[in-house]
Amino acid sequence: MTVEHPATPVHVPGVVPDRHIVIVGAGIAGIGMAIILRRNGIDDFTISERGDDVGGVWRDNVYPGVGADVPSFSYQFSFEKNPHWSRLFPKGEEIKSYLDHCVEKYDIARHIEFDTEVRERQWSEDDRIWHVRTNRGEFTSRYVISALGPFVNARTPAIPGLADFTGTVMRSQHWDHDRDLTGTRVAVIGTGASAVQLVPEVAETAAHLTVFQRRPIYVLPKLDVSVPRPIQKAIGTVPGAQNALRLAFTAQVEVLLVAVAAYGKSVTPLTRGLSAASRALLFAQVREPELREKLTPEYDFGCKRPSVSNDWYRTFARDNVSLVTEPIERVTASGVRTTDGAEHPIDVLVLATGFHFAHEPINYRLSPVGTSDGFDLADFFESEPLQSYEGVSLPQLPNAFSLFGPYSWSGGSYHFMVETQANHILRVLREAERRGADRVSVRPEANAGFLEFVRARADNSLLAISDCGASNSYYFDHHGDFSSLRPTTGLQAWWTSRNFPLEDYTYA
Numbered sequence: 001m002t003v004e005h006p007a008t009p010v011h012v013p014g015v016v017p018d019r020h021i022v023i024v025g026a027g028i029a030g031i032g033m034a035i036i037l038r039r040n041g042i043d044d045f046t047i048s049e050r051g052d053d054v055g056g057v058w059r060d061n062v063y064p065g066v067g068a069d070v071p072s073f074s075y076q077f078s079f080e081k082n083p084h085w086s087r088l089f090p091k092g093e094e095i096k097s098y099l100d101h102c103v104e105k106y107d108i109a110r111h112i113e114f115d116t117e118v119r120e121r122q123w124s125e126d127d128r129i130w131h132v133r134t135n136r137g138e139f140t141s142r143y144v145i146s147a148l149g150p151f152v153n154a155r156t157p158a159i160p161g162l163a164d165f166t167g168t169v170m171r172s173q174h175w176d177h178d179r180d181l182t183g184t185r186v187a188v189i190g191t192g193a194s195a196v197q198l199v200p201e202v203a204e205t206a207a208h209l210t211v212f213q214r215r216p217i218y219v220l221p222k223l224d225v226s227v228p229r230p231i232q233k234a235i236g237t238v239p240g241a242q243n244a245l246r247l248a249f250t251a252q253v254e255v256l257l258v259a260v261a262a263y264g265k266s267v268t269p270l271t272r273g274l275s276a277a278s279r280a281l282l283f284a285q286v287r288e289p290e291l292r293e294k295l296t297p298e299y300d301f302g303c304k305r306p307s308v309s310n311d312w313y314r315t316f317a318r319d320n321v322s323l324v325t326e327p328i329e330r331v332t333a334s335g336v337r338t339t340d341g342a343e344h345p346i347d348v349l350v351l352a353t354g355f356h357f358a359h360e361p362i363n364y365r366l367s368p369v370g371t372s373d374g375f376d377l378a379d380f381f382e383s384e385p386l387q388s389y390e391g392v393s394l395p396q397l398p399n400a401f402s403l404f405g406p407y408s409w410s411g412g413s414y415h416f417m418v419e420t421q422a423n424h425i426l427r428v429l430r431e432a433e434r435r436g437a438d439r440v441s442v443r444p445e446a447n448a449g450f451l452e453f454v455r456a457r458a459d460n461s462l463l464a465i466s467d468c469g470a471s472n473s474y475y476f477d478h479h480g481d482f483s484s485l486r487p488t489t490g491l492q493a494w495w496t497s498r499n500f501p502l503e504d505y506t507y508a
Contacts, residue, residue: 015127017140021045021429022132023147024118027056029403030147031099032077032418033425035106039079040426047108047147048134050117054103056149058096061194063175064201066092069193069222069308070257073242074249074413077102081246083236089224089308123371123398128439130399142438145425146402150409150474150484151355153363157189161331165349172198172352183207185345187336189328190352191217193307198352200311203321210322210344212336215472216297218278220256222308250412254490258412260302261463261475262487271462275301285313294325300466304473357474359386359406359483371396385455386483389447390493390500392424398441401425406483407454411490420490424497428505437507446504457487 021037023030026049037045053059068075072085075095080102086094103109113136120133121144129140154173156162162169170176172194186206188195191213203209227235235241260271278301286292295313316323326338335345356362364378375396388394391408392401402408403421410417432440458464463475463482477483486493 015124015129015140017129017142019044019046019139019141021143021145022118022130022139022141023047023145025049025056025147025149026051026054026112026114027058027147027149028099028414029149029418029421030054030056031102031108032415033145033147033403033422034108034111035077035079035102036419036422036426038106038108040430042426042429045111047112048116048118048132049112049114050135052114054109054112055096055099057151057173058092058099060173061092061175062177063172063194063198065197066194067197068092068095070253070413071249072227073245074253075415076246076413077415078246078419080105081242083242084232085227086232087224087226089222119367121367121369121400123400125372125398128399143399143401143429146400146404148358148402149404149414150358152358153356153366155354155356157351157353159189159328159331164333165331165335166333167346168348170348170350172350173355179348181205181348184347186210186348186350187212187344187346188350188352190354191215192352192354193305194354195352196307196309196312198350200309200315202350203315203318206320208320208322210324210336210346211316212324212328212338213294214325214327215299215470216295217304218275218297218301218306219281219312220274220278220306220308221281222310224310250416250490253412257305258410258485258490261305261482262458262461262485263489264460264462267462271301274306278306282313286317288317291316291323294323297471299468299471302462303466303468303471304475357477357484358404359477361478369397369400382478385451385479385481386477387447387451389442389450389504390421390424390496391486392421393428393442393447393505395442395444395447398439401428406477407450407486409484410486410488410493416490416494420493420497424500427498427500427502431502431505432507435507439508440505442505443503446501454487455481458482461487 023033023045026047030047031054034047051059068089071088072090076082082098117135118132119135122131124131129142130144132139132141154171168179181202182205184206185208186202187210188199189212199211259267282292282295315321324338326340329337329339335343337343359381361378361382369377386406388402388405391405403418408417408421410420428440475482475484
């Protein structure tokens with residue numbers, strides 16, 4: 001039987017904060033959190049967004065070929081299902097339009113402060129408020145909700161000579177559409193998810209494309225089909241069709257992209273089948289044995305997130321495309337030199353080198369998070385195992401929540417995770433309001449218990465027995481722990497977010 005603690009007398013700090021709740025970021029997570037607050041009668045919040053528009057990665061990533069690598073019917077909020085997706089794997093522009101629609105329908109824009117970058121967050125224990133410093137000044141807030149996603153700050157490769165290059169340098173996440181690539185010599189550094197989409201597109205127009213690869217990746221076939229308007233109409237009118245599609249595709253994505261890494265050893269037969277499918281696609285599209293060997297990963301399937309494409313492998317069979325696997329020595333004024341002494345002359349250099357993952361300490365060196373008693377989040381993540389209670393909160397950071405903390409990523413789409421985490425946060429805010437409390441923090445023993453739970457599950461996951469040494473996967477953090485994915489089913493995470501003991505938090 002659960003014994004409910006009596007409400008704690010209200011602490012009166014003597015300082016009234018400027019704001020009640022501030023959400024950091026107006027991407028998918030920030031938009032989802034804001035909508036869930038409004039749908040539950042909470043209207044006293046603002047969103048600080050460093051860009052000039054909503055959408056996060058779908059605002060910033062406009063490179064050729066950008067689009068979803070999960071099916072559209074799973075890549076949406078449960079409360080705002082879209083029956084009119086034009087493709088099973090929509091392009092970036094359509095996803096951005098969906099997010100714009102959500103912002104307009106739920107009247108979120110009036111809560112957003114654009115061009116406002118949160119540069120520091122400091123908790124005052126005496127006043128029980130957060131001091132938030134931005135590029136436009138400082139304000140205080142009772143609560144802070146971090147809605148920063150997994151990929152926030154671009155990673156610049158430590159390659160000598162980048163500043164010496166006299167041609168055009170572009171990043172995949174900040175594409176320059178004014179630079180016409182027709183007839184040019186282009187180099188792409190990186191072979192991750194963005195490169196898989198943009199390389200086949202660039203190869204169509206460039207005179208020559210050179211792709212510099214450190215590690216090959218697994219690529220699966222992509223069932224990228226259009227959804228005819230009569231089918232869209234049926235999806236929107238047949239009772240239960242949208243729910244059924246969302247559940248079916250969410251389950252499929254969870255099995256293909258999450259279960260192969262986060263679940264137990266029982267999924268080994270599945271990973272073997274998916275690995276065989278990837279190798280079969282490679283064999284069918286690349287007939288040259290030496291090139292095929294360069295494109296074959298030396299780590300087990302599931303060690304890092306696989307990509308989906310029907311064109312990636314076949315692109316390297318083109319006459320105007322070269323795959324270079326020798327390490328880069330330096331960038332020169334006119335190209336790239338590799339360690340074998342070869343010079344690769346180019347006109348345009350594309351950096352598809354990814355991001356600092358969300359929980360790397362460097363992100364909190366750039367935008368510090370700390371408290372008046374000396375706690376520093378960057379130092380903590382540097383020295384201690386990455387952790388957060390249910391992927392949401394830390395005992396050392398009162399009145400602070402994250403939609404993407406360590407061990408938070410669950411379910412078949414990012415939207416699913418956002419809703420799961422947002423409902424956890426909502427329950428805590430409601431309980432604090434019910435008790436008349438202005439300070440909430442997760443109990444250290446609850447946080448320690450959850451960390452023990454997920455680390456034990458991670459130790460029994462497929463990754464624990466896989467050969468992942470050559471993968472350089474963001475699934476593993478800088479401590480070597482598997483902390484990016486929650487090693488449970490999405491259903492378990494969803495149920496827990498609605499049923500975790502509210503007494504796992506203190507209220508004062």
